[in-house]
Amino acid sequence: MASYKIKPGESLSLYGATITFLHSDGKSGSFVVSQPENPGIINVHVEDPFTLETNQIAQVLEANLRIELLGTSVTPCFAVDAVDSEEPNLTRPCLSRMVARISVSNFIGTKYEAGKKVASESVTSTIVSSESEATMPTQLIPSPLPTTSVYELQEGQEITVNDFTIKAQSIGDGKMELVVRGKPMYNELKFEIASGWNLFSLPGDITAEKNDCQTSEWKVFEYDRETGKFVRVQAPLAGRAYWIHNPGVKCTVAATLRNPVPLSQLDTLMPKWNFVPVTVEMVGKKIQDLGDCQIKAVFWYNPESRKWQRVESTISKSGLGKGFAVYSENKCRLDNGTNDDSPPGFPDLEDEPSESVWLSIQPIQCQENAWEKWHASLNRQYIRQPTEKEIVSEWLEVVHGIKWLSFEAVAADPGTTTCSACDCPRGDTIKIKVAASNAVTLEKLGFTVVSK
Helix, strand or coil: CCCCCCCCCCEEEECCEEEEEEEECCCCEEEEEECCCCCCEEEECCCCCEEEECCCEEEECCCCEEEEEEEEEECCCEECCCCCCCCCCCCCCEECCEEEEEEEECCCCCCCCCCCCCCHHHHHHHHEECHHHHCCCCCCCCCCCCCCEEEEEECCCEEEECCEEEEEEEEECCEEEEEEEECCCEEEEEEEECCEEEEEECCCEEEEEEECCCHHHCEEEEEECCCCEEEECCCCCCCCEEEEEECCCCEEEEEEEECCCCHHHCCCECCEEEEEECCHHHECCCHHHCCCCCEEEEEEEECCCCEEEECCCCECHHHCCEEEEEEECCCECCCCCCCCCCCCCCCCHHHCCCCEEEEEECCECCCCCHHHHHHHHCCCCCCCCCCHHHHHHHHHHHHHCCCCCEEEEECCCCCCCCCCCCCCECCCEEEEEEEHHHHHHHHHCCCEEECC
């Protein structure tokens, strides 16, 4: 389902109809809907079937496809049980098929290639026009580029244009019904649902090819972050993880995956536990390597043993359809924060851990501190040597996945006497403030919990 914003005086053109927003008093609005008897161009969406008549054009918005029906015809009649013969046998039953001839190109211009997903703002600019544009006597129709291709399709056949497929649903005399869908990512996915509880997810639009499950008997639950409780769900959505209770026997769903959910559409991970769906972009990777998250642990629920199992290896294709329980040390995103459609908002106090702790360490001499040894092993060449604060910060974050909240370097008191042995303290102290959950790791590294 798509939604659009239009202002008074603007018109929205979809499926051959034009919706014009006349005016609004702030509480209600007035619209007028008009539909010519045979529009030359109709704007349609992916996944929605539509009908074209000869010389009519459809612009499939998200896919940047311009499809024109050039005409339909009937294939020559041939005998159902005939063998090769020079003379037709008119006494035998024969079978003929309707064939549709279509041209396919792009319509937005050179920026996007036909069959490649386009940005939402380009879709909106295609179907929303101002009052002055709407009242023009003739509509400007973008000319197809030289990459126009012509295809002949029989009923039920489909073609692939880059990331999308075009299927002939039905063909009649001078008209045809089509549907454009995302190209299948995986044709032979198998989702096994064990008896009992399963942590499940939908990695995209799923079309079941074979299903021996009694889904009507299932109970589906989703975790509600606001209430901290599980709520019953009737229609699971792609890109989320759910608990499914199967009261029956173990069963299998064989399916085709289209329009996989990108990482940018997944919910932001919050500190502590999160239920995370397994998506196509995760295959071949570890969740710990995605985005800007400080992941402490990842588990999946084994429905056979009814126990949680830690996930430490890379995610395989067989992981699609599963859900993970992920413990994050910070509020973060798995897409590395690349979904920057708007400027950053105000600071979020929730980003600060609710519990923090100060720790200190007395560095030793001779460059024998753990961060100094690690930094020396990098064999870097600098124009400006980094400060110890910079070295400690990088060592904690890169090696141990810890970001400090505050950092203090306390110089030695005047007159402090130290020995010259390499394992003797230098006399100064380093103090850092971190999330309380990181204290155990730092204590193992030689830090000591202190009061501020």
